[in-house]
Amino acid sequence: MFKEILERICRKYTFYPRKYQLHFAEVLDEFIVNEVNKPIFVRLPCGYGKTLIGLLPFTGQNLAGEYPLSSRLIYVLPTRALINFFAKTAKQLMERIGLQGVDIAIEHGETHTSPHYFKDVIITTLDTFFYVYTKKAVIDNHLEFPAGCIATSTVVFDEAHMYQGGEGLTFIALKKLIQHLTEARIPVIIMTATMPEKLEKYLLEGTGKMSVEYGLSGLDEKYESNEGKKEYDVRLGDELGITDDVDIANIVKNYKRALMVFNTVSKAQKTYRELKDKFDNVILLHSRLCRVVREKYESRIHDLISRGEHVIIVSTQVCESGLDFNAEILITEAAPSDALTQRVGRCARRGGYGEVIIVKPKSSHPYEEQYVSIAMQYLKNLSGKTRGIVFSSFIENMKFINLMDYTPREENRMARELRTFMDGWLKVAEAPPENLDLRIRETNFISILHLVDNKLYNEIVDALKYRGKISLAKLNTSIEDFRTILKEHTFTLDMNILFEHKDGERTVKSFLLHEINGGKFVIRISNEMDENGRNNYFLTKINPDQKIIPYNMYLINNRYCNDEVGLHDLQ
Incomplete structure (x- = not known):
């Protein structure tokens, strides 16, 4: 059939x-x-x-x-x-x-x-x-x-x-x-x-x-006859004298379609700032951009390509899936073999010749050092031409990928942690907040709302000067409009990056704090029943030494987020 x-x-x-x-x-x-x-x-x-x-x-x-x-x-x-x-x-x-x-x-x-x-x-x-x-x-x-x-x-x-x-x-x-x-x-x-x-x-x-x-x-x-038309020249940064702090502008200036991939958002943002004043059509993609912004940038990429214009994409791992881009040159930080394979797949995507430069970063974060080192040592032991075959031949590529061992360590302990995790998960699942974004990860997440409309942001902050908790009904925004805002202007953050440690104390980072009546507070967004028994949104002013609750939504301070680079200056 x-x-x-x-x-x-x-x-x-x-x-x-x-x-x-x-x-x-x-x-x-x-x-x-x-x-x-x-x-x-x-x-x-x-x-x-x-x-x-x-x-x-x-x-x-x-x-x-x-x-x-x-x-x-x-x-x-x-x-x-x-x-x-x-x-x-x-x-x-x-x-x-x-x-x-x-x-x-x-x-x-x-x-x-x-x-x-x-x-x-x-x-x-x-x-x-x-x-x-x-x-x-x-x-x-x-x-x-x-x-x-x-x-x-x-x-x-x-x-x-x-x-x-x-x-x-x-x-x-x-x-x-x-x-x-x-x-x-x-x-x-x-x-x-x-x-x-x-x-x-x-x-x-x-x-x-x-x-x-x-x-x-x-x-x-x-299939082999078609894929055989794809050829990669893969070079390692240390062999070329290229360091982590290389002036990338000198490399990409001669290419019409260039892709740079970094392992961290902060490094991608730094490189974007360095390039945007030197070239037209530099686009930044990472996970700390709101949905509507990501879609706008992806649409712009397709538009630039269709018009045959010069384009430079500066990205993180988000480019490894869903990005239909045919780069002439890829400059990427070292990563595990499967991640490198996905990144190289964005170069010479339609066949032909593509150049790849793999640079060793100062830190392997967020990857484990052993996986990055194994992949890089394997490539280092090969000649330039043979390195290209590692990515153009599926059979040779699987040998490279099979170097990785991602099977869970201490499975019994992790299985116990999964059961503990499930207990908390199910409590939330019984009465889920709106826009729930649960994830099966070792770390917890929260959702972040970026209010592009400064007027609404200021209205919320002003209203919380007089009350600890306000409903959306007290503001000049309808529930339908606010739902659209939540749909288009949220993203998730790992809770590990919400805090900084000073003098042995853990404090909430500034991007999550809002100045209200001379103090600094966190603002949580929730969906609850109001006094009339109807669903409504509430904004609650919270002292920063109170617990940040996983899987809940919080408002970001507009000074630390914009449509161009997303959430920034987290240090």
Whole structure:
């Protein structure tokens, strides 16, 4: 069934399906015929067409009018940027192949269009999926509504290599999810381009997986002939005499499309400031920009490229997913092999020749030093030409990626921590605040609101001079307008960066403090019932020595955030 449907879909795009796309369709057919109860693991190169096959369980059944797998699809991705990009791609594909009226919903910390997963296709983050999977929701007296929606879906974990964080709490949670879903006979598909083999074996241990892996049944000759046109010249900064403090302007001035990737937001911001006065069309991308700003910059990038203009992107790890950019030169700080692979993939993206310079930073943060050192030593032992093949050949690239071992250390201890974490998680899940942004990480997060409208910001600060807590009803802003502001002008922050330590005391950093009546206070935003029993927003003035509550929302001091560079000056 699925093989014939895949061929029909590809005819709409006037190309024939690739070798391993067809193999995936055959595995799906076998899954149904033999009533297999195993996860399907897919490892294919970047740009091979995983999106097409990831959607195939849904598109194939709908085009055939038969539903032996499930009636819905839940598509799980690691980042919001990927979700927004994928949603547009999915909608375009559905329309092109004649599937009209498909109800596609985005669900994550900033956007809630189907909080109980009752849509045809749900595109979500791992964190949000885990939250919905574990929570109890009562809708029309049906206690297990979200669980029922998941049980009638196929669940796809795409870009699964990018879920990592810290000591491995995320992967422990993912492993348990895969096990539980499979035991419940829910179809599960895990897709990746750069997941190390050790991590794959850990996640799928004991599941008896079905596999679709590039190279296991020989090479795809047509794909290889196209990818063979891609060539990289990879050089290391210390070999070129380039240090961490290099004047990057002298390097990028001769290139029309340049990409610089740094491991920290502060370094990216510093480099952006140095370049913006020397060149036109320098664009900064990182995780501390509001959603509406990120989308504006991404749109500007596409516009500049379409007009053939010079463009320089200064970015952090956010470029590793969802950024469709074809750089002529990439200058990147050293990182683990899978991260480097994703970054290099933004260079010579359409084929041809690309230059790559990898510079060793003063600190490996936020990565563990051992992973960065292993990757750099491997490249250092190769010649320049051979280094390029590491990134242009999928088989050679997997050897590089397999140097990484992300399997959780001290799994028993981490599993206990997951149970402790879950206790707190479930308490929040029973009565979640609006715009909840829970994450399965070792560290806690808060949501940050940046009020671009200084008039509204000043109005809030002035009102809190006379009261400790005010409702939105006391301000000149409607609930609908404020919801739009929350949707467009929030981002999340790791709680580890909220504090500084001086003279043995921990204090809240200035960007979270607001001057009110000569004192400095934190402002928390909450969604509660007012005295009339209606939902309303409240702003509460809090003494900074009180506890900052994880997963809640706080207002940022406008002096420390703007649309150009985002949140800045955190020291």
